[in-house]
Amino acid sequence: MAQEPSKTLKPRIVVLGAGLGGTIAAFEIKEAVGDKAEVVVVNKGDTYHFVPSNPWVAVSWRTREAIEVKLTPVFKKKGIVFHTMGAKTIEPAKNQLVLNDNMELVYDYLVIATGPELAFDEIEGLGPHGFTSSVCHVDHAIAAAKAFDDLAANPRPVVIGAVQGASCFGPAYEFAMIVDTELRKRKVRDRVPMTFVTSEPYVGHLGLDGVGDTKGLLESEMRNRHIKWITNAKVSKVEAGRMFVEELTDDGAHKTDHELPFGFSMMLPAFRGVDAVKGIEGLTNPRGFILIDKHQQNPTFPNIFGLGVCVAIPPMGKTAVPVGVPKTGFMIESMCTAIAHNIKDILAGRAPTHEATWNAICLADFGDGGVAFFAQPQIPPRNINWSASGKWVHMAKAAFESYFIGKVKAGKSEMFFEKMALDLMGAHKLKEEKLP
Numbered sequence: 303m304a305q306e307p308s309k310t311l312k313p314r315i316v317v318l319g320a321g322l323g324g325t326i327a328a329f330e331i332k333e334a335v336g337d338k339a340e341v342v343v344v345n346k347g348d349t350y351h352f353v354p355s356n357p358w359v360a361v362s363w364r365t366r367e368a369i370e371v372k373l374t375p376v377f378k379k380k381g382i383v384f385h386t387m388g389a390k391t392i393e394p395a396k397n398q399l400v401l402n403d404n405m406e407l408v409y410d411y412l413v414i415a416t417g418p419e420l421a422f423d424e425i426e427g428l429g430p431h432g433f434t435s436s437v438c439h440v441d442h443a444i445a446a447a448k449a450f451d452d453l454a455a456n457p458r459p460v461v462i463g464a465v466q467g468a469s470c471f472g473p474a475y476e477f478a479m480i481v482d483t484e485l486r487k488r489k490v491r492d493r494v495p496m497t498f499v500t501s502e503p504y505v506g507h508l509g510l511d512g513v514g515d516t517k518g519l520l521e522s523e524m525r526n527r528h529i530k531w532i533t534n535a536k537v538s539k540v541e542a543g544r545m546f547v548e549e550l551t552d553d554g555a556h557k558t559d560h561e562l563p564f565g566f567s568m569m570l571p572a573f574r575g576v577d578a579v580k581g582i583e584g585l586t587n588p589r590g591f592i593l594i595d596k597h598q599q600n601p602t603f604p605n606i607f608g609l610g611v612c613v614a615i616p617p618m619g620k621t622a623v624p625v626g627v628p629k630t631g632f633m634i635e636s637m638c639t640a641i642a643h644n645i646k647d648i649l650a651g652r653a654p655t656h657e658a659t660w661n662a663i664c665l666a667d668f669g670d671g672g673v674a675f676f677a678q679p680q681i682p683p684r685n686i687n688w689s690a691s692g693k694w695v696h697m698a699k700a701a702f703e704s705y706f707i708g709k710v711k712a713g714k715s716e717m718f719f720e721k722m723a724l725d726l727m728g729a730h731k732l733k734e735e736k737l738p
Contacts, residue, residue: 313339313410315645316399318389318578320345320373322353322631323610324415327638328382330715331413334642338649341381344399344407346388348374351440352707354631354699357477357667359443360568361450361484366440369703371710380713389578394585394603399578411645414592414608418573425465425571427540434540434567437473449566450481457490458565461545463499465537467572469626470611471500471508474570475520475673476666481568482527483669497562498524498531499547499569501623505531509628511618511682513662513675514689520673523691532560534622537569545569550622573626575612587614597654598641607645609637618681632663633680636731638715643732657733667699674698678729686728 315335317328320343332341350371358364377384387402392412399407420438422429430436435446453460462478464471478498485491502508505524506516524531534557538546545567547560575590584602586592592608593600600606611634615627636658644654662680666673672695678686709717724730 312337313649314342314408315339315411315413316342316344316407316409317413317415318344318392318399319415319417319610319612320350320384321415321417321610323417323634323638324413325350325373325710326635326715327413327415327609327641328377329380329713330638330642331645332380332382333715334646335649339410339645340383342383342385342407342409343373343377344385344387344389344401345373346386346402348372348384348386350710352703352710353438353440354473355703356437356440356443357473357480359440360435360437360446360477361480362447363480363484366444369440369707371707373710376711376713391578392582392585394582394606397605410605411648412606413641413645414579414606414612415610416576416578416612418611419576419590421467421572421574424467425537425539428465428537428569428571432540433542434545434569436571437477437568438570446568450484453494453566454485454488454490456565457485457493459495459497459563461497461499461562461564461567462569463497463532463535464501464570465572466501466535467624467626468501468570469509469573470570470628471502472628472630472664472666474498474500474568476668477568478529479523479527479668479672482529496527496529498529499535499537499545499562500531500533501535501621501625502533503552503621503623503625504533507625509618509625510662510677510680513664513677514687516673516675516689519689519691523668523673535560536623540567540569552622554622572624573611579612589614591615596657597644598637598658599644599654607641609641610634613637627681628662630662630664630680632729632731633658633660635716636660639731642715659730659733661729661731663727663729665695665699665702667696670696672696672699676727676729 352369355369436442464474506520534550536548545562549558591614594608640656640658643656662677675689
C-alpha cells in the first residue's frame with residue numbers, strides 16, 4: 303500500500319472526522335500550533351452538515367443546502383490538509399491510518415472525532431431501512447420529510463422517541479414538538495394521535511437526571527400539546543405500521559406491553575463506535591467508544607485523543623432500561639479546546655494539564671417556542687442547574703444555527719463575541735488549573 307509522506311518535517315496531527323467536533327477541533331488545533339505542526343483532516347466526503355437543524359429539514363423548514371458547508375476551500379484557506387475518502391482502520395501500534403483507498407497515513411498525534419455508528423440493526427424493523435424515520439443524518443431527514451408530507455396528506459397516529467441504549471434525547475423531544483407545530487399549521491393535528499416513547503425513567507431525564515425543571519417543563523409541554531408518553535420503554539420490534547413496546551417499572555419489573563399503531567414514526571437509535579476503531583484493544587470499550595482520561599488522551603496510546611459522541615462516558619447510574627449520557631455541542635467544543643491546548647503543550651515539551659469542563663448548554667426548539675438549559679458541569683452534582691422555556695428559545699436556536707454555520711464557513715473555532723457571551727454566563731470551556 304502507498305504511504306502518504308509528510309509534506310513537511312514537522313509533527314503531523316491527524317483529525318479523524320469532520321463533523322461538529324472534528325471540524326472545530328481542526329480549526330482550534332491549527333490556531334494553537336500554528337506552523338509548528340502539520341494539521342490533516344480525514345473524513346468521508348467533503349461536506350459539513352449542521353446536525354441540530356435536521357429536525358427542521360424533516361418537516362421541510364430547511365433545505366439540505368441551507369445547512370451544509372463545503373469544507374475543501376475552508377481547510378485550504380486555513381492551511382489544513384484534507385482527505386475526503388475516509389478511513390478503513392486505525393493501526394495505533396504503527397501510528398497510522400489506512401484510508402479507504404488503501405493509502406497509509408502516518409501520524410504523530412491522532413484526534414478521533416468520528417461521531418457514532420447508528421445501531422438501527424439492534425432492533426428489528428428500526429430505522430430508515432426498516433419502518434421508522436430518523437433525524438440523525440441529513441439524508442435521513444430528507445427521507446423523513448417525504449414520509450411526513452404523506453402523513454399530513456393522510457393523517458394517522460404518530461410515534462416519536464428514543465429506544466433503549468440511546469444517549470441523545472433532545473432531538474426526540476424537539477422533533478415531537480416540531481411535528482405537533484407543523485401539523486397544527488397544516489390544520490390536521492386533530493386527526494393525528496401522538497405518543498412519545500422513551501427509555502428514560504421519566505420525561506425530561508435527558509440522560510442527565512434532568513437539568514433544572516426539565517421534567518416539569520417537558521411534561522407540561524406535552525400535556526398542553528396532547529402528546530401521550532411511555533417512559534422506561536423497551537422497543538421489542540417494529541413492523542409496518544406497528545411498534546411493540548415493553549414498559550417496565552422503575553425497578554426493572556415488567557409492567558405493560560404496548561402495541562402502538564403508527565402512520566409515521568421517528569425513533570432515535572442507540573450509538574456505538576464506527577468500524578475503523580472497533581476491536582482495537584486498549585483504544586475502545588466493548589461498545590466501540592474511545593477510552594479517554596481527564597486530558598482527553600487514550601491511556602494506552604497517549605498520542606491519541608478522543609472527543610465528541612465517539613468517546614466513552616459511563617452512564618449516570620442504573621436505570622430500568624439502558625440510558626446513555628449525551629455529548630452536547632458545548633461539551634464537545636470544550637473537549638476541542640482542551641485537546642488543542644494539550645497538544646500545544648506536548649509539542650513544547652510540557653505535560654498536558656488542561657481539562658474540559660463538560661458543561662452543557664442546550665437550546666431545544668419546539669417550532670413555536672422551546673426549552674433551554676444550562677448544566678455546569680453536565681453530570682450532577684452541579685454548580686449551575688438551570689432551565690427555562692419560552693418563544694425566545696426558537697429565535698435563539700435559529701440565530702445560533704446562522705452563527706455556527708457562519709463560523710464553519712469562516713474557519714473559526716470561536717468568534718470573539720461568543721467568548722464574551724460565554725464569559726458573562728460563567729460558561730468556560732476549560733477547568734481552572736489547580737496550583738501545586
